[in-house]
Amino acid sequence: MEVPILKQGEVLIATFQAALSDADLESLRRGLLQQVVRFRSRGVIVDVTAMDVMDSFASRTLREIAHMIRLRGAETVIVGIQPEVAFAMVQLGMTLEGVATALDLEEGLAYLMEKFKNID
Amino acid sequence: MAKREVTTKGSGTRDNQASELVLSEAPSELLRELVAHLRQNRTQLREEWVGRISEARLLTAMTKEEIFAEATSVYDSYVEALETETYEDLQNYARNLSERIIPRGVETHEVVGIVLLLRDVLARSLFAKYQTDFKKLNRILDAYEPAANRIANTVAVGFVQERERVIRQQQEAIRELSTPVLQVRERLLILPIIGVIDPQRARQLTEQLLRGIRTNRAKVVVIDITGVAAMDVTVANHLVQTVEASRLLGATVIVTGLSPEIAQTLVTIGVDLGKMNTVGDLQGGIEQAERLLGYKVMAVAEPR
Amino acid sequence: MSAGEIRVAIHVDQDIVLARQKARVLATELGFSAVDATFVATAVSELARNILAYAGDGEIILRAVQRSIRKGIEVVASDEGPGIPDIRQALRDGFSTSGSLGLGLPGVRRLMDEFEITSQIDQGTKVTVKKWRQ
Numbered sequence: 001m002e003v004p005i006l007k008q009g010e011v012l013i014a015t016f017q018a019a020l021s022d023a024d025l026e027s028l029r030r031g032l033l034q035q036v037v038r039f040r041s042r043g044v045i046v047d048v049t050a051m052d053v054m055d056s057f058a059s060r061t062l063r064e065i066a067h068m069i070r071l072r073g074a075e076t077v078i079v080g081i082q083p084e085v086a087f088a089m090v091q092l093g094m095t096l097e098g099v100a101t102a103l104d105l106e107e108g109l110a111y112l113m114e115k116f117k118n119i120d
Numbered sequence: 121m122a123k124r125e126v127t128t129k130g131s132g133t134r135d136n137q138a139s140e141l142v143l144s145e146a147p148s149e150l151l152r153e154l155v156a157h158l159r160q161n162r163t164q165l166r167e168e169w170v171g172r173i174s175e176a177r178l179l180t181a182m183t184k185e186e187i188f189a190e191a192t193s194v195y196d197s198y199v200e201a202l203e204t205e206t207y208e209d210l211q212n213y214a215r216n217l218s219e220r221i222i223p224r225g226v227e228t229h230e231v232v233g234i235v236l237l238l239r240d241v242l243a244r245s246l247f248a249k250y251q252t253d254f255k256k257l258n259r260i261l262d263a264y265e266p267a268a269n270r271i272a273n274t275v276a277v278g279f280v281q282e283r284e285r286v287i288r289q290q291q292e293a294i295r296e297l298s299t300p301v302l303q304v305r306e307r308l309l310i311l312p313i314i315g316v317i318d319p320q321r322a323r324q325l326t327e328q329l330l331r332g333i334r335t336n337r338a339k340v341v342v343i344d345i346t347g348v349a350a351m352d353v354t355v356a357n358h359l360v361q362t363v364e365a366s367r368l369l370g371a372t373v374i375v376t377g378l379s380p381e382i383a384q385t386l387v388t389i390g391v392d393l394g395k396m397n398t399v400g401d402l403q404g405g406i407e408q409a410e411r412l413l414g415y416k417v418m419a420v421a422e423p424r
Numbered sequence: 425m426s427a428g429e430i431r432v433a434i435h436v437d438q439d440i441v442l443a444r445q446k447a448r449v450l451a452t453e454l455g456f457s458a459v460d461a462t463f464v465a466t467a468v469s470e471l472a473r474n475i476l477a478y479a480g481d482g483e484i485i486l487r488a489v490q491r492s493i494r495k496g497i498e499v500v501a502s503d504e505g506p507g508i509p510d511i512r513q514a515l516r517d518g519f520s521t522s523g524s525l526g527l528g529l530p531g532v533r534r535l536m537d538e539f540e541i542t543s544q545i546d547q548g549t550k551v552t553v554k555k556w557r558q
Binding site: 019020021022023052053054055056057082083084085087088089091092093094 | 437438440441444445448458459461462463465466469470473528530531532534535
C-alpha cells in the first residue's frame with residue numbers, strides 16, 4: 001500500500017492509511033528516511049488520523065521513525081491520534097515517550113515552525 | 121365378561137386397555153384446540169383477568185381505560201405466542217410495552233404479577249372446560265404449561281432488560297453531568313473532578329476529556345482533584361493514563377489539588393507521578409496554564 | 425448480524441489487520457461503544473501479533489456471547505507453538521511499560537474485562553478474553 005509523502009517546504013508530511021500491514025509500515029519507514037535525506041528536510045509530520053487501531057508494532061515503528069529522523073537532524077511530530085486510539089494505546093502501555101505529538105496537521109506545522117525558530 | 125372396545129376419543133370412561141390404544145393428539149394439535157378456546161372466550165377471560173388485576177391492586181399507575189387497552193394487547197400477544205410457538209414477536213412487544221409503562225412508574229413485580237394472573241385465569245378456564253376428561257386435561261396442560269411459562273419468562277425478561285437499559289442511560293447522563301469539561305479560555309480546558317471515582321466513572325471521564333480536547337482543540341488541560349473523595353493507587357493510575365493519553369492528542373495536563381502528603385504516598389507506593397505537572401491549587405494551575413499558552417497576565421485598570 | 429463464530433487464520437502479517445478489522449465490525453454490530461470497539465480491535469491485534477511472532481501460525485476465533493441478559497464478545501487466540509515457559513512472568517509488568525519486549529499480555533488484560541490463558545511447552549498457547557457491553 002502506498003503512503004503518500006508530501007513535501008511542504010522543509011517539512012515532509014506522511015499520511016498513514018488505515019489497515020497498514022507490518023510490511024507496509026516497514027517500507028514506509030525506509031521510504032521516509034530516504035526522502036528526509038534526499039530533500040534535507042528539517043521536519044516530518046506523520047498523520048495517523050486514519051488509523052483506527054495502533055498496536056504495539058505501530059507504536060514502536062513510530063518511535064523508531066522519530067529516532068532515525070532525529071539522527072538525521074530533523075524533528076518528527078505525530079498528529080491525528082484519535083481519542084479512542086490514544087486511550088487504547090495507554091492501556092497497552094504505549095505512550096510514544098520521547099516523540100512529539102500534536103492534535104492535527106495545523107498544530108503539527110505550528111509546532112515545527114516554533115521549533116525551527118528556536119533553533120535558528 | 122368380554123372387555124369393551126372403545127374406539128372413540130373424547131369424554132367418557134374407558135377401561136385401561138382401550139385408553140392405551142388412543143395415542144395422544146400431537147401437542148401442536150392440542151395447542152390449536154387450546155388457542156381456539158382462548159380466542160372464543162376472549163372477552164370473558166380478558167374481563168376476568170382485568171378484574172383480578174385490580175383485585176390484586178396492580179397497575180395502579182394506569183387508568184382503567186389504559187389497563188383495558190394494554191390487557192387486550194397482552195392477551196392477544198399471549199394467545200399468538202401460544203399459537204405460533206415463537207416468542208420473538210412477544211419479546212419485541214414486551215420491550216415496547218415496557219418502554220411505554222416504565223416512565224409511568226410501573227414496576228417489575230406488577231408486570232410479572234399480571235402475566236402470572238393471566239396464566240392462572242387461562243389455566244382455570246381449561247380446568248373448567250375439560251373437567252370431565254381428566255386425561256385430556258392433563259395432556260392439554262402438558263402442552264400449555266411449558267408455553268405459558270416461557271411466555272411469562274419472555275415478558276418478565278423483556279421488561280427487566282428495558283428497565284436496566286433505562287437505568288444505564290440515566291446513570292450515564294448523571295455521570296456526564298457530574299463531570300463537566302469546561303472551556304474557560306481558548307485552547308484551555310478545566311476538568312474539576314468531584315466525588316467518588318470508580319473504574320467506570322474514571323473511564324468515562326477520560327473519554328469525555330479526550331473528546332473535549334479534540335473538539336475544543338485544547339493545548340492545556342487543568343485537572344483539579346481537590347474534590348476527589350478517595351485517592352488511591354487505582355485512581356492515581358487512571359489519572360496517569362489520562363495525562364498520557366492527553367499528551368498523545370498534543371495537550372499538556374496540569375494536575376491541581378494533589379496535596380504533598382498524598383503525592384508522597386503515591387510515589388512511595390510506586391505510582392509514577394514524575395511525568396505529571398502538578399500545582400497546588402486550581403488558581404495556580406490556571407495561571408500556569410495561561411503562561412504555557414503565552415497569555416500575558418495584566419492588571420485590570422480601575423474604571424474612572 | 426453475524427451468527428456463530430468468526431475464524432481468522434493467522435499465517436501472514438496481513439492476517440493481523442484482517443483479524444482486528446473483523447473484531448471491530450463484530451464489536452460494533454454487538455453495540456459496543458467506539459472506545460470499546462477500539463479496545464477489542466487493539467487486543468485482537470496484539471493477540472494475533474503474538475501468534476505470528478512466537479508460533480508462526482494459529483487462529484483467532486471471534487464470538488458473540490451472553491451472560492444472563494448481558495451481551496459480550498469473546499476472542500480466543502490459539503496456536504500450537506512453543507508455549508510460554510513462565511506465564512506469571514509474562515503477565516507481570518509495570519503499569520506503564522514501554523512494552524517493547526514481551527507479549528503485551530498485561531496490556532491485553534487491561535483492554536478487556538476477562539482474561540484467561542493456558543499454555544504448555546511445545547504444545548501451544550490459548551488466550552481467551554471477553555469484553556461485556558456497558
